[in-house]
Amino acid sequence: xxxxxxxxxxATDWDHTDxxxxxxxFPIWDELRDRCPVARTExxxxxxxxxxxxxxxxxxxxxxxxxxxxxxxxxxxPPLEFAPAxxxxxxxxxxxxxxxxxxxxxxxxxxxAIDKLEASTRAYxxxxxxxxxxxxxxxxxADYAQHIPVRVIAHMLGFPQEDAELFRTFVxxxxxxVALPFEQRAEGMxxxxxxxxxxxxxxxxxxxxxLTSYLLAADIDGEPVxxxxxxxxxxxxxxxxxxxxxxSIGASIWHxxxxxxxxxxxxxxxxxLPIAMExxxxxxxxxxxxxxxxxxxxxxxxxxxAEEWVLLPFPAANRDPEAFDRADEVxxxxxxxxxxxxxxxxxxCAGSHLARMxxxxxxxVWLEAFPTFHLAxxxxxxxxxxxxxxxxxxxxxxx
Amino acid sequence: MKVxxxxxxxxxxxxxxxxxxxxxxxDEIGNAVVLGDGTVSPGDExxxxxxxxxxxxxxxxxxxxxxx
Numbered sequence: 001x002x003x004x005x006x007x008x009x010x011a012t013d014w015d016h017t018d019x020x021x022x023x024x025x026f027p028i029w030d031e032l033r034d035r036c037p038v039a040r041t042e043x044x045x046x047x048x049x050x051x052x053x054x055x056x057x058x059x060x061x062x063x064x065x066x067x068x069x070x071x072x073x074x075x076x077x078p079p080l081e082f083a084p085a086x087x088x089x090x091x092x093x094x095x096x097x098x099x100x101x102x103x104x105x106x107x108x109x110x111x112x113a114i115d116k117l118e119a120s121t122r123a124y125x126x127x128x129x130x131x132x133x134x135x136x137x138x139x140x141x142a143d144y145a146q147h148i149p150v151r152v153i154a155h156m157l158g159f160p161q162e163d164a165e166l167f168r169t170f171v172x173x174x175x176x177x178v179a180l181p182f183e184q185r186a187e188g189m190x191x192x193x194x195x196x197x198x199x200x201x202x203x204x205x206x207x208x209x210x211l212t213s214y215l216l217a218a219d220i221d222g223e224p225v226x227x228x229x230x231x232x233x234x235x236x237x238x239x240x241x242x243x244x245x246x247x248s249i250g251a252s253i254w255h256x257x258x259x260x261x262x263x264x265x266x267x268x269x270x271x272x273l274p275i276a277m278e279x280x281x282x283x284x285x286x287x288x289x290x291x292x293x294x295x296x297x298x299x300x301x302x303x304x305x306a307e308e309w310v311l312l313p314f315p316a317a318n319r320d321p322e323a324f325d326r327a328d329e330v331x332x333x334x335x336x337x338x339x340x341x342x343x344x345x346x347x348x349c350a351g352s353h354l355a356r357m358x359x360x361x362x363x364x365v366w367l368e369a370f371p372t373f374h375l376a377x378x379x380x381x382x383x384x385x386x387x388x389x390x391x392x393x394x395x396x397x398x399x
Numbered sequence: 400m401k402v403x404x405x406x407x408x409x410x411x412x413x414x415x416x417x418x419x420x421x422x423x424x425x426d427e428i429g430n431a432v433v434l435g436d437g438t439v440s441p442g443d444e445x446x447x448x449x450x451x452x453x454x455x456x457x458x459x460x461x462x463x464x465x466x467x
Binding site: 339340353 | 410411412413416417425426427428429449452453454455456457
C-alpha cells in the first residue's frame, strides 16, 4: 500500500494499490468510463483497466484471449509451467483443465450443502455479538465481520480454529501484499504453502469428515487428485473465502450505519433483506480479478501485448449507468439487479452461495441485536486496497 | 408462460431459484434446472420474470406466453 509513486493521471498511469483508489474508487471509474473506458498503465509490466460493464463482461467471458494463469496483479507473473492448473486451481486454470477442477469443488458449495452450515454460522455470529458485551462503540470490521468467514471456512476445511489469526496474516499477504518487494512476497507465500502442505499431510495420515479429506479422496475424470492440487485448491478456498466475505459484511454495515433510512427500513421489513443484500453486493462489490493477455491483439482499439495485465473491476461494472438505472445510488429495494459482484463466465465465484448465506446471516444477527447504530468516527474508517475492497477499521456507535 | 435455461450460459449464480423457487431448482453443482417442463403457473409468472431479469448470464428465456 502506498509503496508506489502517487498517480497523476488515472487514464495512463493507474495503480490499484494507490491509497486514493482504496479510499474512494467510484469517481475514478466514473471519470474513466466517460473519458477513457479502458485505461492504461505502464506499472507492473503493463496493464489495462476496463471500466464499462460491457467490456468487463466481454473479457471475463473470453477465456481464449485472456488467461487466468494469474488472477492477482503484481510485478510477478507465475511461470508458464504452472499451466494448466495454475497456482490455485480452478481460479487460476483455463479450459479445458478448468472444468474438472471446478466440478470437483462445486457440490461442496452448492446451495443444498451450504444450507447445512447456516445454523452454526448463526450461532457463531450471536457469540460474537455476546462477546461485545455492552460496549458503546465496537469495530464492526475487526470485532465482527472478519471473524465470520474465517471460522466458517476453517470449519469446512477441517483446519484448527486456533489458527484463525494466521489465516488473516496469509490473506493480508496474498491480497494486499502485491506491492511488496519480490523476496518479501515470496517469503510470505512460502509460509502459506508450508502450512497447506502440513495440513494436507495431516489429512492424508488422519482422514476425517471435512472438505480437505473429501478432496484428497476425489478424482477428476477418473484420475486421482494429487496432494499438490489439493494443497493449492484449499489455499484458494482459504484466501478467497475470507477477506471477500469480510469485506461484503463490513461494507454493508458501513452503508447502513451511514444511511439511517435504509437501516430503519430493514429493521422494519426484515423480509426485504435478500433483495437489499443484492443491492449492497452490487454497490460495494469487493472483488476485482485479473487476467493476463495471451497473445498480442487488439481489444476495442487497445493494442494489448502478451503477458500484460487486465484488471476486471466488477465493482466498476456494477456502477455503469449503461447497465443499471441510478447506478451510483443504493436503491435498497432494487428488484432488477443483474450485478456482477461474483464475476461472470466460467470463473463465477464458486463460493457465492456460501458468501450470500454468511452475509445474510451476519446482517440478520447484527440488525436483531443492534437496530440502531451509526458511524462513531467516519474519518477513522479505513478501506483495504488492491483487488479486494472493504472496510478494515469500522468504529460503530451502538444505540 | 414457459421458461427455459440455456445450460451453455448458466454458471450457477443461483439468482433464479432464489427468486422463483417454484419454477427453478439447483442441480447438484448449483446450476439451474427448470421444474417439470418449464411451464409456469399463473401465480408464479411475476417471479419467473424477475428471475429472468436478474440472471447475470442472461441464460433464461421466456419461451411462450399463453393467455386465455
